[in-house]
Every structure is written in structure tokens, then in C-alpha cells.
Amino acid sequence: MTIEQIRAPVAEDLHAVNALIRRQLHSDVALIDRLAGYIIDGGGKRLRPVTVLLAAQACGYTGRQHIDAAAIVEFIHTATLLHDDVVDESHLRRGRETANAIWGNQASVLVGDFLYSRSFQMMVGIGSMRVMDIMADTTNTIAEGEVMQLLNCHDPDTTEERYMAVIHCKTAKLFEAAAQLGAVLAGRSREEELALARYGLHLGAAFQLIDDVLDYSASSAELGKNIGDDLAEGKPTLPLIHAMRHGSPDEVQMIRSAIEQGGLEHIEIVTRTIESTGALDYTSRLAAKQAELAIANLPVLPDSPARAALIGLANFAVNRRY
DSSP, X not given: OOHHHHHGGGHHHHHHHHHHHHHHHOOSSHHHHHHHHHHHTSOOOOHHHHHHXXXXXXXXXXXXXXXXXXXXXXXXXXXXXXXXXXXXXXXXXXXXXXXXXXXXXXXHHHHHHHHHHHHHHHHHHHTOHHHHHHHHHHHHHHXXXXXXXXXXXXXXXXXXXXXXXXXXXXXXXXXXXXXXHHHHHTTOOHHHHHHHHHHHHHHHHHHHHHXXXXXXXXXXXXXXXXXTXXXXXXXXXXXXXXXXXXXXXXXXXXXXXXXXXXXXXXXXXXXXXHHHTXXXXXXXXXXXXXXXXXXXXXXXXXXXXXXXHHHHHHHHHHHXXX
């Protein structure tokens, strides 16, 4: 499925989500309007809100609160992007300058805080303690994942297990919540709710693993950011971890040094080592396995266009080039 085909069953709902996002972004503080609007309009695929909408439809939900839940998830995601770009000192995202490159770090952090607080205002409006519980736990776990990633930075001894723990907290947790919210709003059974949560968790892990692959294989134009950004920031992602397990002593030392120091001075040698050790294939296989695990949770739902789109979304996550 293409991303357009995946969105098709919820196209009208997604339009409503985008309209709600614009309304809820409004603030009497002009800088908030400009900066938040800039990143929200930055060309994102809206995969997390689409996950909420598809899960709700697949679970038979017929109300309107899934629109609010989808916007909440997107606001939280956007807040994390604003904070990530400051922490990582990034200057390019989705092919455009980052907000911190234009307005500065202080404004980016504070507008990220605004988006977090606005999302919790919207959760109160839904009036469900179960939704509040899920999202409070999710935002806390994401923050823990950010700190875990910070601890791994410039550490060439980071293990695959430690890295996967970061992925599950930092990226997969919000996908997990997105899918779970659809089942919660529809009042489905605990079994179905947990199945949707597991679907989202594995979907998010697959998505992040392919991001790791694309950081060393896609073009800058396709990816919308600079190739090798993870290495430049000293992040030991899975392709690097695998290459260090299977490279020659000289190659391993080169990668260790690159992680410790950051920067792109040895990017060509590192990239060749990643290719020669099969690190990208290894990471892609793990991503494909995560997608299979995600799809394996969907038989609890009745057959429908929305369930088919959830399957398509898992496959898209591992087959995309951007």
C-alpha cells in the first residue's frame, strides 16, 4: 500500500484532525503561532494520528473523540521533535531548517512545552481517566528514553539491548499509545486493547529501525535531513553496533573513534564498513520482524478496510525510502 492508500479509509477524519490542530495551535503569543505552525506544517507523514484513526475505525468506534486523540498524539510528537532538535543541535528536518535554527533554542524548548501542556488540556476535554493514564505514562516513558539516548551518546560500548530499549521508550511508545487509544475509545475488551498496543509498539520499533537504515542509505533529498546525522551526533545506532561486532579490528577502532568524537570526518570509511558487514541488511531484517510481530496482533479485529490499512502501515514502515 502507498501512504495515500493507507490514509484513504480515514481521509475525512484526518482532514478534521488537521483542522483541529490549527485551531488548538492558536495562542495570543504570536511567536507560538509562528513557530508551532512552522513545524506542524513541515511535511510530516502524520503516521501517529493516522494510527489512532485507523485503530479507532477498525475497533468500530463511531464517535468524534478519536479526532481529539489523534491531534493530542501529534502535538506530543511535535513537542518531542522541537526538544530533540535542540538536544541534537540539528539544523535540518524534513528538508527545511529546524525551528531552533530559525528562532533559537530557547524559543523551541518553550514552544515544545506549550504543545505538551496544550495536549494535556485537550486530554481533560476527552474526559477519560484511562486516556489520561495512557498518555501520562507515555510522555513519561518518552522522557526516560530521551535521557537513555543521551547516556548512550558517544558510548561505543552501547549494546543492541540497550539501543532497543531506547527505541521502545523514545519512538515505539507513542505508536503504542496511538493504537491503544483507538481501542480504548471504542470500549473494546482488554484483550483487544492490549493487542492494539502491541501492534503499535512493534510498528514504532520497525519505523525507527528503518530510520537507522536510511541514515546511511537514503539521499539527503529523500530523507529530508543530512546523511550521517546520527554519527555526527555520536549516536551508536544499530547499524554501527552490528558493524562493530563484525568488522576488522581497524574498522572497529575507526567506528569507536567516530562515535566517541562525533562528526563526519570518517563517514566514508564508516559507511563502507557498515555495507561490508551487512549491517543495513541485518537492521532491515529486524525491522521486518517487528512489522510481522505488529501484524500478528491484528486478527483480534474483524476484517475491514481500516484493519487492512493497519497491515499496510506496518509494511509501509519497513519498505519506505523516506
